[in-house]
Amino acid sequence: MNCYNLKPDQGKNNKFLIRATFLYGNYDGKNQAPEFDLYLGVNKWMTVKNTNAKDYEIIHLLTTDYIDVCLVNTGQGVPFISTLELRPLDNSIYPITAxxxxxxxxxxxxxxxGPLISYPNDVYDRYWWSEQSESLIPVSSDSTIYTHSTDNAYELPAQVLKTASKTRNASIPLQVFWTPLDTLPKFYVYLHFAEIEKLEPGQQRQLTIDLNGERNLSDSFKLDYLKPLTIVQDDPPISGTGGTLYFSIKAAQGTTIPPILNAYEIYRFVELPNKPTAPDDVAAMLEIKTQYNVTKNWQGDPCVPSDYSWEGLNCSNDNPPRVISLNLSSSNLTGEIATSFSKLELTRSLDLSFNELTGPLLEVLEQLPNLKTLDLRGNKLTGSVPEALLEQSRNGKLVLRVDANPDLCLYTPCKGKKKKEFVIPVLAASITAVLILFFIVSALAIYRRKRRSDTVAKSKSSIKSKNRQFSYSEVVNITNNFRTIIGEGGFGNVYLGKLEDDIQVAVKLLSPSSNQGYKEFRAEAQLLMVVHHRNLVTLVGYCDDGEHKALIYEYMANGNLQQHLSVTNPNVLTWNKRLCIAVDAAHGLEYLHNGCRPPIIHRDLKPSNILLNEQMQAKIADFGLSRAFATENDTHVSTCPVGTFGYVDPEFATYGNFKKESDVYSFGIILFELITGRPAIIRGPMQNNHILDWVSPLIGRADIQNIVDPRLEGEFNTTSAWKVVEIAMSCALPAAIQRPGMSQVLAELKECLALVMTHGRSQRIATECRTSSMHTARSISS
Known part of the structure; x- marks a missing residue:
């Protein structure tokens, strides 16, 4: 949509003639004129099909101090416009409503x-095209027309009134026919008369007007010599079902002077059903656009038509529409937070994250009564977060995101930022002490890291470890000759097994034809031998017997998360169980990233790799594609393409490197699957959609009821759901640098869980979450 904003000196409640002209000059080399839609404000004016020097006029009563005329591309060529004119009219003529x-x-x-008559002969710059019919007799006069008569409010030019046409005798009516283009037309006619023939004394032309054979336009009327008269059609308009329409001027009964007509106008009435956005919201959005020089395609009305609403904006279906969410994340905003945001009174979600905003966090944002989400991450805000916002966040009424603002504190007043009032000797002594302490700590850290690296290196030198080693014959016996298949993966089949003490295990057997070979098999075995955590699957033992390779794990009785989220699963996971699983998985991933030295990235995190034991405790599995960093300070590992479509970090395709943030992205997609019950790739009849493409518009509309899995039938805590949505969105941001670390993700998910527990269901949730989710302790690698 491309709009032209017209601002007359006196716009609101005044009437204007708007004229658009189109002259196609083969500017695109296609030698075929385009077709496109023309909008008047928020309503469709017409479809432009004829662009051969064609003029389109409309008379409109403005409801604001400006009017937008917009060109909309409908896929049939690039829209263009040659001229656009705005002419003020007297409010007493051409009666219409808003x-x-x-x-x-x-x-x-x-x-x-003669030639076309327009301004300056016509004060309103109407275009008058000449017409002379062979069946009518032309009449003209050189006498002066009383154009300033009180009966000439329409102020027709004298040149127009000095010519006319009449029928040959009084028995023949003067008729004008036209064919509507619409199926349900509504037309108004304006007939302009002036008696320009010098009649015999005592004679006077008397006429009647018939509209489409349906009714008379008025009672009979008489024409006075050289005095203008306009007959205006009252409601209802002339209408029909698509046939030819007409008006007929007749000599009044009993008179002998034929009918005459100097000029006429025919207008099609169009309804303007769409109401523009509430004026206060429009004013606020225009102020925001101007202050930040927003480069988005913000043209026309912010909300209407809905198909062309401003990017990042979502509006209500009220009349008039109201702005209910605004997303300006990563929009290069600079300067302080505009007070205009506080004027968007019905806004539920405001996202200003990852810009260059500075200055304090405005207290006026407290005054937004409907605000549910405020995201200010990744800016350069200073000072304190207003206490009222903090209180709303603590009460669960507001999802507040302010991290990654280095100089913004969560206390009022800010603590820990005292002035530098130390005397020089004390300062010098303090610096010396700090430096000595730094060197001591650094030396200890280097020594401990070297010892740990040596230990890990020794542990990884071969598969042998303290884990039990099984022969192939033992594996055959454990699995009862591979009788029961419980899963299938990249290595091959997974079988149910039982040890001597009747402990059930899962046996992953490496198939010679598997997509993943011995290298990945060995990687998984080595990794699970040196890392141990309650939310990572436990390796019981392994088999490395010639060509026979197998890994023996603890048995996870409740399968994987993908099975539980499937629409075919009759046992729908409750919201609380989903939260517990999310916290469990976050525990495991956070341990891999931050509890291991060097850190480990999983590289293939997805619901099928999150297993659930008998108590529904979640554990991360399938480490065949996992990689450890070379050192603690590394930021990524270079790798060949791995992972699963739908869960792979979009930056991987550009840089070919996996990072911790790549796992975070995958985790964000898993969170969305837990929230929505939908898979990462949503299959469709025509095309497949990624879950982010499906959920983003709903988030923009703040439509949490349609975001959350409908199988829950509304049984979920809305505030906690919004918090998890916010966490998932932050994890799945397109730029890795914008994503939070797993420590932060884990902490925020725990807050969600705590929020649900405070709502009077602590005992039941504790039963559902008999996992590490209820603890803060973390296992340490051996």
């Missing part, structure tokens, strides 16, 4: 053969 407008169908100067 709910409609008059589109010009035809305007004719009867009995004339």
């Amino acid at each position: 709910g409609g407008a008059l589109v010009l169908q035809d305007r004719r100067d009867f009995g004339s053969t």
Whole structure:
């Protein structure tokens, strides 16, 4: 959509003639004129099909101090416009209401053969096209027309009124026909008369007007010599079902002077059903656009038509529409937070994250009564977060995100930022002490890291470890000759097994034809031998017997998360169980990233790799594609393409490196699957959609009820759901640098869990979450 904003000196509640002209000059080399839609404000004016020097006029009563005329590309060529004119009219002529407008169908100067008449002869710059019919007799006069008469409010030009056409005798009516283009047309006619023939004394022309054979336009009326008269059609308009329409001027009964007509206008009435966005919201959005020089395609009305609403904006279906969410994340905003945001009174979600905003966090944002989400991450805000916002966040009424603002503190007043009032000797002594302490700590850290690296290196030198080693014959016995298949993966089949003490295990057997070979098999075995955590699957033992390779794990009785989220699963996971699983998985991933030295990235995190034991405790599995960093300070590992479509970090395709943030992205997609019950790739009849493409519009509309899995039937805590949505969105941001670390993700998910527990269901949740989710302790690698 491309809009032209017209601002007359006196716009609101005044009437204007708007004219658009189109002259196609083969500018695109296609030698075929385009077709496109023309909008008047928030309503469709018409479809432009004729661009051969064609003029389109409309008469409109403005409800604001400006009007937008917009060109909309409908896929049939690039829209263009040659001229756009705005002419003020007297409010007493062409009666219309704000709910409609008059589109010009035809305007004719009867009995004339001269050139087109317009401004300055017509004070309103109407275009009068000459017309002379062979069946009518032309009439003209050189006498002066009383154009300033009180009966000439329409102020027709004298040149138009000095010509006319009449029938040959009084028995023949003067008729004008036209064919509507619409199926349900509504037309108004304006007939302009002036008696320009010098009649015999005592004679006077008397006429009647018939509209489409349905009714008379008025009672009979008489024409006075050289005095203008306009007959205006009252409601209802002329209408029909698509046939030819007409008006007929007749000599009044009993009179002998034939009917005459100087000029006529025919207008098609168009309804303007769409109401523009509430004026206060429009004013606020325009102020925001101007202050930040927003480069998005913000043209026309912010909300209407809904198909062309401003990018990042979502509006209500009220009349008039209101702005309910605004997303300006990563929009290069600079300067302080505009007070205009506080004028968007019905806004539920405001996202200003990852810009360059500075200065304090405005207290006026407290005054937004409907605000549910405020995201200010990744800016350069200073000072304290207003206490009222903090209180709303603590009460669960507001999802507040302010991290990654280094100089913003969560206390009022800010603590820990005292002035530098130390005397020089004390300062010098303090610096010396700090430096000595730094060197001591650094030396200890280097020594401990070297010892740990040596230990890990020794542990990884071969598969042998303290884990039990099984022969192939033992594996055959454990699995009862591979009788029961419980899963299938990249290595091959997974079988149910039982040890001597009746402990059930899962046996992953490496198939010679598997997509993953011995290298990945060995990687998984080595990794699970040196890392131990309650939310990582436990390796019981392994088999490395010639060509036979197998890994023996603890048995996870409740399968994997993908099975539980499937629409075919009759046992729907409750919201609380989903939260517990999310916290469990976050525990495991956070341990891999921050509890291991060097850190480990999983590289193939997805619901099928999150297993659930008998108590529904979640554990991360399938480490065949996992990689450890070379050192603690590394930021990524270079790798060949791995992972699963739908869960792979979009930056991987660009840089070919996996990072911790790549796992975070995958975790964000898993969170969305837990929230929505939908898979990462949503299959469709025509095309497949990624879950982010499906959920993003709903988040923009703040539609949490349609975001959360409908199988929950509304049984979930809305505040906690919004918090998890916010966490998932932050994890799945397109730029890795914008994503939080797993420590932060884990902490925020725990807050969600705590929030649900405070709502009077602590005992039941504790039963559902008999996992590490209820603890803060973390296992340490051996």
